[in-house]
Amino acid sequence: MFKARLADPKILKYSIDAVSNMIDEAGVSVTKDGLRLKAMDPAHVALVDLELKKEAFDEFEVEEPLVLGIDLERLNTILKRAGTDQILIQLDSENNVLKIRFKNSSTRTFDLPLIEVSEEELKVPNLDFPSQIEIPPKILSESIKDAEIVSDHVTLMVDEENLFISAKGDLGNVEVKVPKDEAKSFEVSKSCRSMFSLEYLKDMIKASDIADSVKIYLGDNIPVRMDFTTENARLSFLLAPRIESE
Amino acid sequence: MDFLRLVETCEKVAKNTKKSKKIEILSHFLKTLEESEIPVAVLFITGSIFPEAESKSLDVGWKTIEKVGRDHQKTLLTTPLSILDIGDYFKKISSQRGEGSRKKKENLLQSLISRASPLERKYIFKSIFGEMRIGVSEGTMLEAISKASYLNLDLLRKALMFLGDLGEVARIALVEGKKGLEKINITLFIPIKPMLAEMANSLEEALQEHRKCALEFKYDGARIQIHKKGEKVVIFSRRLTNVTESLPEIVELSKSIKTKEVIAEGEIIAIDKSGRPFPFQYLMKRFKRVHDIERLKKSIPLKLYLFDILFVDGMSLVDETYEKRWKLLEEICPKDLLASRIITKDLKEARAFMGESIKSGHEGLMIKDLDSKYIPGKRGKKWLKVKTSVTLDAVIIAAEWGHGRRKEWLSNYHLAVRDEETGEFMMIGKTFKGLNDKEFQWMTQELLKLKIAESEFIITVKPKIIVEVAFSEIQRSPHYSSGFALRFARITRIREDLSIEDVDTLERVRNLYENQFKYKAKFL
Numbered sequence: 001m002f003k004a005r006l007a008d009p010k011i012l013k014y015s016i017d018a019v020s021n022m023i024d025e026a027g028v029s030v031t032k033d034g035l036r037l038k039a040m041d042p043a044h045v046a047l048v049d050l051e052l053k054k055e056a057f058d059e060f061e062v063e064e065p066l067v068l069g070i071d072l073e074r075l076n077t078i079l080k081r082a083g084t085d086q087i088l089i090q091l092d093s094e095n096n097v098l099k100i101r102f103k104n105s106s107t108r109t110f111d112l113p114l115i116e117v118s119e120e121e122l123k124v125p126n127l128d129f130p131s132q133i134e135i136p137p138k139i140l141s142e143s144i145k146d147a148e149i150v151s152d153h154v155t156l157m158v159d160e161e162n163l164f165i166s167a168k169g170d171l172g173n174v175e176v177k178v179p180k181d182e183a184k185s186f187e188v189s190k191s192c193r194s195m196f197s198l199e200y201l202k203d204m205i206k207a208s209d210i211a212d213s214v215k216i217y218l219g220d221n222i223p224v225r226m227d228f229t230t231e232n233a234r235l236s237f238l239l240a241p242r243i244e245s246e
Numbered sequence: 247m248d249f250l251r252l253v254e255t256c257e258k259v260a261k262n263t264k265k266s267k268k269i270e271i272l273s274h275f276l277k278t279l280e281e282s283e284i285p286v287a288v289l290f291i292t293g294s295i296f297p298e299a300e301s302k303s304l305d306v307g308w309k310t311i312e313k314v315g316r317d318h319q320k321t322l323l324t325t326p327l328s329i330l331d332i333g334d335y336f337k338k339i340s341s342q343r344g345e346g347s348r349k350k351k352e353n354l355l356q357s358l359i360s361r362a363s364p365l366e367r368k369y370i371f372k373s374i375f376g377e378m379r380i381g382v383s384e385g386t387m388l389e390a391i392s393k394a395s396y397l398n399l400d401l402l403r404k405a406l407m408f409l410g411d412l413g414e415v416a417r418i419a420l421v422e423g424k425k426g427l428e429k430i431n432i433t434l435f436i437p438i439k440p441m442l443a444e445m446a447n448s449l450e451e452a453l454q455e456h457r458k459c460a461l462e463f464k465y466d467g468a469r470i471q472i473h474k475k476g477e478k479v480v481i482f483s484r485r486l487t488n489v490t491e492s493l494p495e496i497v498e499l500s501k502s503i504k505t506k507e508v509i510a511e512g513e514i515i516a517i518d519k520s521g522r523p524f525p526f527q528y529l530m531k532r533f534k535r536v537h538d539i540e541r542l543k544k545s546i547p548l549k550l551y552l553f554d555i556l557f558v559d560g561m562s563l564v565d566e567t568y569e570k571r572w573k574l575l576e577e578i579c580p581k582d583l584l585a586s587r588i589i590t591k592d593l594k595e596a597r598a599f600m601g602e603s604i605k606s607g608h609e610g611l612m613i614k615d616l617d618s619k620y621i622p623g624k625r626g627k628k629w630l631k632v633k634t635s636v637t638l639d640a641v642i643i644a645a646e647w648g649h650g651r652r653k654e655w656l657s658n659y660h661l662a663v664r665d666e667e668t669g670e671f672m673m674i675g676k677t678f679k680g681l682n683d684k685e686f687q688w689m690t691q692e693l694l695k696l697k698i699a700e701s702e703f704i705i706t707v708k709p710k711i712i713v714e715v716a717f718s719e720i721q722r723s724p725h726y727s728s729g730f731a732l733r734f735a736r737i738t739r740i741r742e743d744l745s746i747e748d749v750d751t752l753e754r755v756r757n758l759y760e761n762q763f764k765y766k767a768k769f770l
Contacts, residue, residue: 040322041353042338042353042357043321043353043356044321044323044357045320045321045353045357046322047322123325124322125322125323125324197319199349223320238322240319240320240322241320242317242320243318243320
């Protein structure tokens with residue numbers, strides 16, 4: 001048995017939208033503490049770790065821990081239809097579907113068939129990040145959108161004073177400078193830089209609209225970790241770098 | 247096991263030119279594999295990515311590879327690639343469909359390449375381009391499997407013909423042994439490799455080959471395999487591709503076969519309003535089409551001629567004689583679906599029948615031994631074909647840009663035959679004759695998709711496009727790798743219905759060369 005209710009669908013909508021393009025299908029584990037989705041994209045470039053605590057829901061009931069095999073692309077298209085309606089989620093284990101109900105003046109019910117997912121063990125590298133910067137998510141998402149105008153990749157760089165988000169393209173360059181004072185926290189043990197594909201980042205920043213802050217863990221030519229957090233939810237990404245040529 | 251071990255084995259095999267040594271290395275390697283690794287490894291080493299019977303492909307072009315080669319995206323994983331990883335990547339790449347799939351394929355390939363060491367990369371590219379070139383043909387691999395499993399080569403060969411999956415045959419041989427292999431038999435809805443005919447030098451010679459023989463029209467069409475169970479019909483092409491959707495009227499016709507279950511073989515031809523066959527190229531249009539079939543059904547109607555039956559109501563017929571198989575076929579099929587056929591050993595009668603075939607717009611005759619069993623995938627003398635002229639099925643391995651009017655086209659084609667020992671393609675001549683403007687255009691477009699390398703005038707392509715070539719004579723030649731050259735070669739048709747192992751062998755060229763004076767005397 002599992003059922004949950006969300007008066008405001010936003011948090012679920014945005015977080016699924018941020019991951020469904022990278023990860024087609026995944027096992028979502030449901031425990032008494034909430035929902036957890038941890039998966040790598042098929043190309044092994046990005047790792048997603050989504051945690052929705054039970055407190056994020058208005059109602060949350062589960063008898064015993066279970067794993068739901070979800071086609072995230074399907075789920076995303078369904079959630080896009082939610083509008084601002086309240087969402088009810090219920091497992092129909094007899095028919096192996098997840099019932100997703102949108103409630104307003106009418107009640108709309110979608111059946112999402114559950115799928116088989118192979119639970120492969122994620123071999124995630126252990127990383128030491130020399131820099132950790134926490135900024136308002138809006139700054140990050142705007143910079144990424146700026147970079148998209150000129151290139152398909154972006155460089156993240158920090159020194160003792162600033163965070164730089166820059167992109168170089170055939171048609172021009174862009175650089176966004178975020179001074180230390182604008183950051184909520186700024187721990188930089190040494191200046192470092194890494195380059196990343198915008199193809200992945202542009203999906204990740206979709207989480208910006210629901211998060212209160214984003215913490216960026218950066219190093220030299222190593223993956224970047226980005227934690228988008230609110231009080232009751234955390235969406236964390238690990239993204240492998242591109243190696244700069246020349 | 248690490249993928250690196252596999253490519254190191256490939257290197258070792260490539261360096262040892264002696265076949266027996268290759269087999270020894272391979273057989274030793276096979277024994278060290280885990281069960282689940284066997285199919286992937288065996289297919290990879292023999293230069294195929296998916297089993298033949300599965301008609302799957304990666305569908306990534308040269309452009310994608312080039313792009314991926316330039317990119318520098320890393321992955322999160324630091325573990326070395328395993329043999330199973332390779333199989334997973336290939337499966338995932340081929341299964342991407344629909345919107346955004348191109349990009350996803352690219353990302354997957356990118357990921358694979360970025361995790362590979364230089365040597366692994368070299369072999370991944372070789373495999374994708376179908377250019378393994380380590381001298382391991384299907385036959386060599388079968389011998390290695392035989393050596394590793396202590397099982398009879400003929401048993402392995404037969405299993406392969408029924409399964410169409412060398413990797414799976416290896417797995418069964420090494421894990422389940424003889425019992426497992428013996429269980430493999432003809433199965434409904436799994437295509438089997440067709441039995442093939444050898445080209446006879448003359449009608450006279452062909453008639454003397456067998457004790458009793460049947461003569462059938464050799465239709466200028468495409469061979470198909472019909473699998474039927476009740477209302478369910480699946481049609482496979484000669485290359486074992488599922489072509490059911492392109493041929494709705496053949497599906498309907500197949501339902502008129504009386505038994506509940508059947509596997510039958512036949513030839514389909516395209517005909518005009520008066521019932522005369524259209525050239526082969528029109529027929530190919532029907533085969534490839536999945537859209538607009540209703541319209542094409544009207545403009546290019548098809549006719550079916552059945553000539554063999556391999557399975558009826560749960561019973562395999564491959565070990566029955568051709569005489570018995572035909573009798574059964576006659577009993578259960580409407581008469582107008584059967585191939586034109588006579589039984590004779592008389593040369594005069596045979597010549598008249600040959601004349602009838604040519605006059606009706608067909609290619610010649612098939613002469614079949616009535617006592618013969620059906621041996622899948624085998625080309626032999628039990629079936630012989632007689633045509634009015636001798637042709638070779640050659641593969642294009644490179645092409646040159648044309649001059650003058652043909653400046654925009656790749657118009658001079660380098661033709662090659664297959665060295666049956668090593669599986670490599672050996673050049674045997676060039677030609678720019680035989681195609682019309684439209685075909686030149688098509689050819690240029692297709693060859694560019696297969697480009698592997700290029701210089702100012704010549705592009706080298708993945709051997710894939712097969713053409714039927716007519717010629718006046720075969721000469722010894724020091725210029726070409728085959729050691730032979732075709733004189734006055736001319737393309738007579740593009741054989742989209744053939745697959746790469748149907749390309750004629752160097753052995754056949756050698757035989758033709760030795761035979762040709764005999765021929766010439768006959769034809770001149």
